[in-house]
Amino acid sequence: MKRFAIIPLILALCAGPILKAQEQPYVPSAENLAAREAFKDARFGIFIHWGIYSMMGDGEWVMERQQIPYDEYKRLAAGFYPSKFDAREWTSVFKQAGAKYITFTSRHHDGFSMFATKVSDYNIMDASPFKRDIVGELAKACAEDGLKLHLYYSHLDWGRNDYYPLGTTGHSAGRPEGDDTCWGHYMEFINAQLTELLTNYGPIGCIWFDGIWDRMKAQKGQDKLWNLRAQYDLIHSLQSGCLVGNNHHLPIFEGEDIQIFEKDVPGKNTAGFSGTSKISAGVPLETCQTIYHNWGYNINDYEYKSPETLIRFLVQTAGKGANLLLNVGPRPDGTLPEESVNRLLAMGKWLEKYGETIYGTEGGCVPEQSWGVTTQKDNILYVHVLNHAEAILVPVKGNKLLSAVSFENGEKVPFSQVGEGIVLSLPEMAEGCPDQIVTLKFKNSLPVD
């Protein structure tokens, strides 16, 4: 670990004020609050799972899943040369998809850093022949294409000796046992890397943590074990507008700016990750989702979700007042699978026409109904009909409806105001249409949840 010795000293010098701040409740800065609003307005981002694991074509958990010893797994790095990687080609597709930000795996559970780090040799510059700073190239491409750059960062590490005691995973790595002094060293390493990421690549929209669930003790007294508050304070001290999110599947911890849900819209738990994720009030929400089953490139996974399914999921997420972070897993050569690109472009085409009903909206004051969901802006309610019926009830009371029109063509949609709300008589839904939208204009602004 090159030049690692000076890091504890630097951190020790910075630790005083940070430790004091940890005792205080977290008060987000004005810059942070503005960043939260911009984040909410964005509604759609692209997740990118890419690392040396992509060469194995078996997802990002391949080392663990195939029980590969770390010393052997590490050798993948020496063969990682994604000759077709072009950051600008990626960002151009993501922009056309209508996404406003990307979240890139700067370091996943295998511990390989996809950026130039001075605190570990196990990184793209030192351990691979590619010697190009992927995070740096993405930061530049994002700036050129007007996308925000968010960074995924794994707390969990399957290979380092100082990740000790081990958690529930990473036991097949064959690493020597550490001792009680290790954990502090590992925390210093994380803080040093976070400092690099937030110093060397311009504005970072969000640090997206993942993996503390590996040591479940984190659920009680998590601050002591993972020292999260100190990390969060460090992030906010380096870039106060940088949002902090943690995929721990729990209500947010002190110091976090957004709440993350995995594979389900907030409030649902069909995939089994959100059993304990009660929605935290007052923070932006984000749901991450795969485009096929896997996150990282999987050569045998062909079960892509259809463009219609993805559009409907985006609409459902927006209906819950949440962003969708939709994942792609680039191939080892650096290209994006065509099947993913086609779906992203289809979403972009849809958003070009219907984006007004998604971007900059709030989750609708009408909760999910059997026919679909709603989004809203001021006195406008967008009724998203996902399951067609000849007539539907939109339960808004005590607010005069001025007009109801089809978003598609501006034609009037017949309605009547009854005791329980508004009854809309819907026109036919065109075949293959993922979402029939009716725009309702009310006299007064609609309540925000």
Ligand code: GLC
């Ligand atoms: C899970 C997986 C991880 C993936 C993440 C994305 O935490 O462990 O591989 O990166 O979900 O949400």
